[in-house]
Amino acid sequence: MHNAHKKLFVPAVIAATLTIASLAGCSGGTGTGYGSSASPSASATAESATLPSSFPKNDVPLIDGTIIVARGDAENGWSVTVMPKGKTGFADATAALEKAGFTPTTPATDSKAVYANDKYTVAVGTLGVSVTYTVTAN
Template sequence: MHSRKKLFVPAVIAAALTIGSLAACSSGTSGGDSSPSASETVTAATLPASFPKSDVPIIDGTILVARGDKDNGWSVTVQPQNKTGFADAKAALEKAGYKPAAGATDTKAVFTNDKYTVAVGTPGVSVTYLVTAN
């Protein structure tokens, strides 16, 4: 089990490095303007029942994507209420006792505690979390 964990953490870090490109691809815009038009509505998702809400702080905002389970991990994308969502996400994780891993950038970071590894990233304003149980 311990060797599996050692292999898993680098995989999460690699996944964190691709969050920005994956989230950017998921926007699905065809023109140069990525802002929703007045006729477009954003449908809010809800966190899966198994998501560790009390252990993993999620920033305030509209949850755009939320899926996963304890066995496979969770993916959550939030459209924050302000433009400091990524900084707010990092600060909330550190306040909750998560330790940042080396290699963080202005758009991607990985945090760990005894229970979970959380990779956060932003392609712009939205914030994507990849959460896995340790």
């Protein structure tokens, strides 16, 4: 019976890892620090990160909150993780993207969605409270 649980656990871990990797896949940084930087306990004492100067802040709305991770550039795309002020960060993020003229490219789930407009594609997701944006130019 223990082996049956172990056999089911391994594919679930692989699927979770792929989901996390897809949300952080277009960062221009080294790819380290996503797990610990985005956790609520670590971010409670973390200082705010600064958006890269090339981030399209006038075109891609971010939710209000503390920026925990901000990496990337115009050539490779950006990855930004925000610890929202409230508990509805993911819903607020998707609503802000739609209000800014982005349309869903795939059906959204409770924790991830992909939006696009004529300039950018934005994958937005949450693993709990924090919200991660992966932004690429079209």
